[in-house]
Amino acid sequence: MTRAATARRGSAARLGLMALPVAFFAVFFAYPVTAIVARGLKTDGTWQLGRFADVLAQPDVRQVLWFTTWQALVSTALTLLVALPGAYVLARFDFPGKQVLRAVVTVPFVLPTVVVGTAFMALVGRGGLLDELWGVRLDTTVWAILLAHVFFNYAVVVRTVGGLWSQLDPRQEEAARMLGASRFTAWRTVTLPALAPAVAAAALMVFLFTFTSFGVVQILGGPTFSTLEVEIYRQTSEIFDLSTAAVLTMIQFVAVGAILALHAWTVRRRETALRLVDAAVTARRPRGAGQWALLAGVVATVAGLLLLPLAVLVQRSFAGAGLGHYRALTQEDGGVFLVPPIEAVGNSLRYALAATAIAVLIGGLASVALTRRDAGRLVRGFDALLMLPLGVSAVTVGFGFLIALDEPPLDLRASWILVPLAQALVGVPFVVRTMLPVLRAVDVRLREAAAVLGASPWRAWREVDLPLVRRALLIAAGFAFAVSLGEFGATVFIARPDNPTLPVAVARLLGRPGDLNYGQAMALSTILMIVCAVALLVLERLRTDRTGEF
């Protein structure tokens, strides 16, 4: 076999693997987003690019852009400040209950934004815990949003930075000490530079999530605070100003593209040139009062910042009515829904399962294609492209679905599959990020060993790769499931009124006055939280430190 023939065969195989993911993204992402942008910016067949200047000239739009940016910056800085000690403690210390702590800090990340918003309402809002105890209310201030963002993204920093930190060889620092560096100098000159790309990658991820924050700001922001994403939602569904929405969508698209490009660059730097060891050998018991105090501080932070809001949420769901709010969920009240709210549980599970299946199929195929050794620049570009749905306005995608997928052969408006398709779009990046590092870590010579023993390429993949990545696949599926379950921005547009999902039902209940509605929202959020937490705790049993970037 000559080299040229081999190369041809390799690229043919890759094209085959890529075909489905590319088609999926073209039809269910690029097409709807383009369609809605065109609807807003194209009149009589010509692009109205002058709208950009008009929209950007509006003071309230500038206000939104400014707020979106600075709250994302402050949220990112706060998250790093609060979470880096946690990353250190979980990476380098060995203590009883470590696994539990690790699981607990991850729970918020997979919680639906609506639940997070609701939980903070219950903690710092009107009639919330702090209000009752000390008369402190934060729901009219930006602090509620910032705290919720820290709550939400704590795990991103702990996972990304801590994961690497636990694998850095401590002997590197010891070598610096032997050459005369003090403990701090050794850390600053050896460990910190090694960690910097991971910290940068985590910071960019947090910035991305907070820059595009929707559910949290929608619930906690009130009329005063509005991010780009919330503004796009308002322009689209309340004011029906599609051209302003389209301009804002494009602005967000460019910003997210820039963030993702930076992120891809830092991740590539992180993948190179580090000496990594098994995480199990780097952790040891805390020594001395200082280290125990640090551990205690981290545990207290986790308890106060991550557990307390959730506990208050659960408490509020029972407050004053016992199981009354839960019972009310099973009854039709005629106003908010056409069906008893509890049916949202079944809907959500069905949708999320379908979305998970789609996300695993699409993300799995894309990951395998991206793993191939001969992957070139084009493929790397596709890698970054797969991340886009994380940051492109979910509201835009949802509304785009409605206006783009309404003609044969793609008339899906009436089909139940619309919701899972939109949710799968957000799930795919998680599947790819989880699978890719594991697939890349499979030694290519194991595949070769299988080949010389008579296994065809497909058989070698099934016999060698699949057993090694099965856990990663399950974890990816779990993440996709949790993310789909909590997806709000797109689903709120396309879920039919008689088939609401859990987050949509919660948002609708919160949007109505009255203690019963509030209590029901808390009860439904509690159910949603429990479903997500259970999914995550199952995953945590499967996880190893080496798995994935999230």
Place this chain on the structure above:
Amino acid sequence: MLLSLEGATVRFGGRTVLDAVDLAVAEHEIVCVLGPSGSGKSTLLRAVAGLQPLDSGRVRLDGRDQSGVPAHRRGVGLMFQDHQLFPQRDVGGNVSFGLRMHGASRREQSDRVRELLDLVGLPGAAGRAVAALSGGEQQRVALARALAPSPRLLMLDEPLGQLDRSLRERLVVELRDLFGRLGTTVLAVTHDQGEAFALADRVVVMRDGRIAQSGSPLEVWQRPADAFVARFLGFENVVEATVGDGVAVTPWGKVPVPDDAPRGTRTLLVRPAGVRLVPADEGLPCTVAARTFRGTHVAVHLQPDDGPRLEAACALRAAPDAGDRVGVAFEAAEIAVLGGGLAP
């Protein structure tokens, strides 16, 4: 010929890793490719296995051109340098892997696994996890796995590379005995000359992607093809000389050579055993620079008053101390005139 390579060439970027290599291996023959790291010997194995496509030339097995035949249809076995045992399977699962790929029944698989584990000296290990094995045991499992599908050609990449010396010396004898009994055709690569000489019927020395010499272990040892092979085998007394009638002119003065030696400007190899120590006022005057204990003898490094250093092999008791003044005489029987150019 079971295996023949004709002009096999592989380039990585601008570097030619295999340069028009011709090599033939007969059935039941054990051939060992010997060379320093980077000489292209692993690439040679990968090319035969079908894991590394050729840029030009061809590989034939049983006379049939293997171009376009993928690795899994070539019917050759390869034992990887670091074993590459499948971590998620136990010992039995690893050994039976090739049998499963060839569609053997469960019954045949378990019989063959038992047979092979007995053969490599690990009876009853089928249920053990590969992570729990020692280096030597992993080696044996890798060998059993490669042998299980009865490949027509078995290739070994640094088969004993990572083992400690005593285990290596014992295993190499076991391997040669085993391959002899099974009649296996073997192509092995190693950088360790001791291993190559002990294992092979024929040794092939590689340098920079080309074959520098091919011959029986005795031939290669006694008559290295050129200065490179001589130095790679560990000989240090290699110099340029003008060979005349029974005598050669060297930087060390006149040295006797065998009568049948070719004349002219040549490369001369003086084996350490051919450097005889005599009293200081006889022969070539030298100072003892250093002495190295080698177990059976002492290697004495000599600095002649004029000319490059010399290494001599001395009996333990007769060895002089560093700094002593000695004389050197040469023995024609331990001196060889080599072909090829002079090594730098």
